[in-house]
Amino acid sequence: MTSSLFSSSASLSTYYHLIFTVLAFLLSALIFFLTQKTKSKHHNLPPGPQGWPVVGNLFQVARSGKQFQDYVKDMKAKYGSIFTLKMGTRTMIIITDAKLVHEAFIQKGALYASRPPENPTRNIFSANKFTVNAAVYGPVWKSLRRNMVQNMLSSTRLKEFKSVRDKAMDKLINRLKVNAENNNGVVIVVRDARFAVFCILVVMCFGLEMDEEKLERIDQVMKNVLITLDPRIDDFLPILSVFFSKQRKRALEVRKEQVEFLVPFIEQRRRAFQNPGSDQTATTFSYLDTLFDIKVHEGKKSTPSNEELVSLISEFLNGGTDTTATAVEWGIAQLIDNPEIQAKLYQEINSIVGDKKVEEKDVEKMPYLQAVVKELLRKHPPTHFVLTHAVTEPTTLGGYDIPIDANVEVYTAGIGEDPKLWSNPEKFDPERFLSKGEEADITGVTGVKMMPFGVGRRICPGLAIGTVHIHLMLARMVQEFEWSAYPPGKKIDFSGKMEFTVVMKESLRAKIKPRGETLK
DSSP, X not given: OOOOTTOSSOOGGGGHHHHHHTHHHHHHHHHHHHTOOOOOOOOOOOOXXXXXXXXXXXXXXXXXXXXXXXXXXXXXXXXXXXEEEEETTEEEEEEOOHHHHIIIIIITGGGGOBOOOOOHHHHHHTTTTXXXXXXXXTHHHHHHHHHHHHHTSSHHHHHHTHHHHHHHHHHHHHHHHHHHHHTTTEEEHHHHHHHHHHHHHHHHHHOBOOOHHHHHHHHHHHHHHHHHTOOOGGGTOGGGGGGGHHHHHHHHHHHHHHHHHHHHHHHHHHHHHHSTTXXXXXXXXXXXXXXXXXXXXXXXXXXXXXXXXXXXXXXXXHHHHHHHHHHHHHHHHHHHHOHHHHHHHHHHHHHHHTTSOOOHHHHTTOHHHHHHHHHHHHHSOSOSBOOOBBOSSOEEETTEEEOTTEEEEEBTHHHHTOTXXXXXXXXXXXXXXXXXXXXXXXXXXXOOSOXXXXXXXXXXXXXXXXHXXXXXXXXXXXXXXXXXXXXXXXXXXXXXXXXXXXEESSOOEEEEEETTSOOO
């Protein structure tokens, strides 16, 4: 799996003590590098803070004591819409301007559609970049992405899983009711939202109905992988990898556990796929079915190995679970903080469906719900940075050189909160997309003003299913319950922290009451 360099709960500041522990080692390395007579082409890179030899700006970031995104925000104010940070051996070119993003990822999409090299430990989980997100731009990536989009995430295919989503939504509402009854009306939003989404994706992925115990075990295996992928200092200074042999050993252990646990499910589905009707727990179709016979290795006729299948299904599960669940948590938090928006949303839902359950077809008739979700994705994109890009050949952007070995990063908050693009961007205001006439193409094709799913050729293939889930979950949750702060009157803290996605610093605990009851 590939994620943005900083899609983790660990900030570079946590490595501060480690950096200085190995300072002597670095100084030795510095002497080595400075005495080498290597020649390199001079690039006209975007401006940026002066760094130290070898380590670049790592010390500045660490000593700032700030989360990386906050450091980037400071650099944006100083250096403008495009700037460079030298992070050890990595040259990071950070873009914070919508027009530059549109030029790079839309107008020159193929040129900016690759991925940079990674720490080998990270490649363990992507089966050497054999996933949609991790693959470099080329035949393998094109085949994997085309298969996922056309055979699994098309509008026609998504309709086939409507009953799966309906069951999961009912399960979500029932879990919220039970948890509220057991906790004086209080629920932890992200926990129940996450489980509901995971239930949907597991069935879509494996084509197998599973009990709650198996679902929770699969979920834990997935979480172990994400924890193992937390960034480390040797991601930026590979010369220090000798100090991280325990971490690499642990990564291999987690990968072994992941493969050994998931392969039996793969083989169970393979048997059901080859012998229709042989497994009563199997559904009629799954993502795995599309992968068994796919041939994507250039010059080879072999189909994916079990290890490669494990990477592909892990990407499918992880990519759609936390992003959706955290979006729902942020959404409920905003509805609690803005009770007039919650009331207006409920009014729209009630006027469209009455006493019936909200269904997917109803969402199309709810412009206010759509505006709420769009504003949610503008204000709270899943990550501070889209997945790291790399160019396929040297090019220029904004008058500066973009070399092929550079990490091209996009700071999403710099766009979604740009006062040149949005009126009062700090305010959560769904009306901006309705009565106030503001608009934004979420795909970025006609212009970039927000990019929660990325834009261009590497735009998230799960955009359609992700938005379906967010709309449906928020609609059902608001239809069934009236949401308020817990403890009563508590001010919602909208501080975020980086895990696999940007989550609320303090997990949202909310008070719920079934609609029709008077709030106490």
